Amino acid sequence: MKLHCIDCGLPFEAEVSGSVNVREHPELKEKVLDGSLFMETCPHCGRVNLLGQALLYNDPDQKILMWLLPEENGTRNVEASIKAAxxxxxxxLLEGYTTRIVRTAGDLMEKVKIFDSGLDDLVMELCKHVTKLELAGDEKDKARLQAISKAPFKFFRLDGPDNDIEFTYPLDGRMVGARVGFNVYEDCAGIVSRNPSMRPSDPFQVIDSVWVGRFIG
Ligand SMILES: [Zn+2]
Structure with a gap:
């Protein structure tokens, strides 16, 4: 695909993947996780350009199908035709599959990490919400409190002997971490299992803070 560099404006050719089957191409999963699948360096000026492509991520072993459909690319039509298909x-064909739509490469990377850790992304969204409430409860500064409640939390990893959950989020212009015990995740898993209507009944939903926001006050 021919691109025009966002910096120098010169054209260059970039190899853009539209789909990834991670069983056939495990090396592409690595490129999803380190983000390199979504970037190309301009050969003229060295500026890294984001590709902003739509991508179908298929993991037949874990039975995960995720569609990266960036909203800004006018992918609404693509989405409608995919859903119609x-x-x-x-x-x-989708029996037993977890299917998702994600809007950014960062969201896709996060969900791959969540599923690789054997966790549930819907429970994780609720866990983020609860973690934010806990952090906000300790925060006296009103401006910081607002910033925390608006910050996009991302699952980073499980850590330590008790599988503590680590999140990262931007605050005051830098990335910071938050850590909660695995019991918070387990409590959230209990809430989700007692409220089955929280689970999407249609395939390819966007499971994010907006989704869980519909079910909590
Ligand atoms: Zn350039």
Whole structure:
């Protein structure tokens, strides 16, 4: 695909992947996780350009299908035709699959990490919400409190002998971390299992803070 550098404006060719099957190409999963699949360096000036491509991420072993559909690319039509194609196909094809739409490469990377850790992304969204409430409860500064409640939390990793959950989020122009015990995640898993309507009934939903926000006060 021919791109124009956002910095120098000169054209260059970039190899843009539209789909990734991580069983056939495990090396592409690494490129998803380190972000290099979504970037190309301009050969003229060295500026790293974000590709902003739509991408189908398929992990047949973990039965995960995720569609990266950046909103800014006018992908609404793509999304509608994808959903129409799915609606018209045999539902057995998606049997046992976790299917998601994600809006940014960062969201895709995060979900890959969550599923690789054997965790549930819907429970994780609730866990982020609860973690924010805990942090906010300790915070006296009103401006910081607001910044924390608005910050996009990302699952970073499980850590330590008790599988503490580490999040990262931007605050005051830098990335900071938050850490909660695994019991917070387990409590959230309990809430989700007692409220099955929180689970998406249609395939390819966006599971994010907006999604869980509909179910909590
Ligand atoms: Zn350039």
């Amino acid at each position: 799915i609606a018209g196909s045999d539902p057995a």
